[in-house]
Amino acid sequence: MHPAAEHSPLGKASEYIAVYTPGLLFPIPRAGKWAELGVQGDALPWQGVDVWNCYELSWLLPSGKPVVAVAEFRIPAGSPNIIESKSFKLYLNSLNQSPFASVADVQACLERDLSAAAGAPVQVSVKTLAQAQAEGIAAVPGQCIDALDIQVNAYEHPSATQLRAGEGEVSEALHSHLLKSNCPVTGQPDWGTVVVEYQGKPLDHASFLAYVVSFRQHSDFHEQCVERIFLDLQALLQPQRLSVYARYVRRGGLDINPCRSTHAQAWGNARLARQ
Structure with missing residues (x-):
């Protein structure tokens, strides 16, 4: 806490x-x-x-x-x-x-x-x-990686060691709806969609999906979850540009959507289907 x-x-x-x-x-x-x-x-x-x-x-x-x-x-x-x-x-x-x-x-x-x-x-x-x-309701940008067939056995301790990257450089956007973490005080679930847009080493999508799922029993506030993801990807991909943001489902009439980027940008506020 x-x-x-x-x-x-x-x-x-x-x-x-x-x-x-x-x-x-x-x-x-x-x-x-x-x-x-x-x-x-x-x-x-x-x-x-x-x-x-x-x-x-x-x-x-x-x-x-x-x-x-x-x-x-x-x-x-x-x-x-x-x-x-x-x-x-x-x-x-x-x-x-x-x-x-x-x-x-x-x-x-x-x-x-x-x-x-x-x-x-x-x-x-x-x-x-x-x-x-x-x-209205917006579509999530980039490729959805949720259909990837992965084996998962870690749900509490997200670690950068789970992530893998290839050689060369790509520019892509991807997202997952499987982000879930828990409130560090009440233990209540926080459900969200995470979006990553970057230019850098190619991120292995399967490893990233397993990493996202590893937040499932992790306890932290919305803002710190996004900041942890940003830092881990920044260290791995050595990107020229990186943006990470999450759109969380509302609780008590409020939703929270933290946005972090290596560069200044105009952040929209496109409401997703679960919001």
Whole structure:
């Protein structure tokens, strides 16, 4: 368990507060997990963002009439803190019986509070249900490797030693829907799709699929799972370019989608079938 998470509301019975309470947000420093991976905050080997989507956002108009909406949050991958997910849900629920004069006021409130918790500017976009519906469901880029016939006997300790690469250089994109890890506090499963896009030594697809499956009983937060995959592939492939991101299935109205890359890029937010 992450030491800071012991003091969070995660895994504990919590009273749902329906009146605006920004103090519910619980930041967890990234530095400890970065140290486990052998990286430091002032010299991160990646760029990126954590894209969160909220499907249970609601507040009151001054008339007392409720509004429902969908929200997108973009937390910089280099921010000092992640925001513990249950505290995030409790905070969002605290808007349910709180009046706001406009959508702009809601968005400004969310940006202010989340930026304070993350320790870096957080971008917020509040969407109507019609806007969210118009965005539709996207296909996953690259080749799906899930049909490969592999033997698996490791489910808890993902290791770079499982991965193999060939000679030469390729440019390709591939993905797997078999990513699963567990919450390090509650043990609840986190289901996701992982996507890798790179230019470098050819990655052996079967070894990568077995590596993805080895996260199945591994306990860690979404962000650290993606960062571990990024670092292991970077060391193996010696790539000119590498991007790793995961689209996780929502829990409690929130999904988390960490994105890490060797280079700056505009990250989309294409919702997948399980999201």
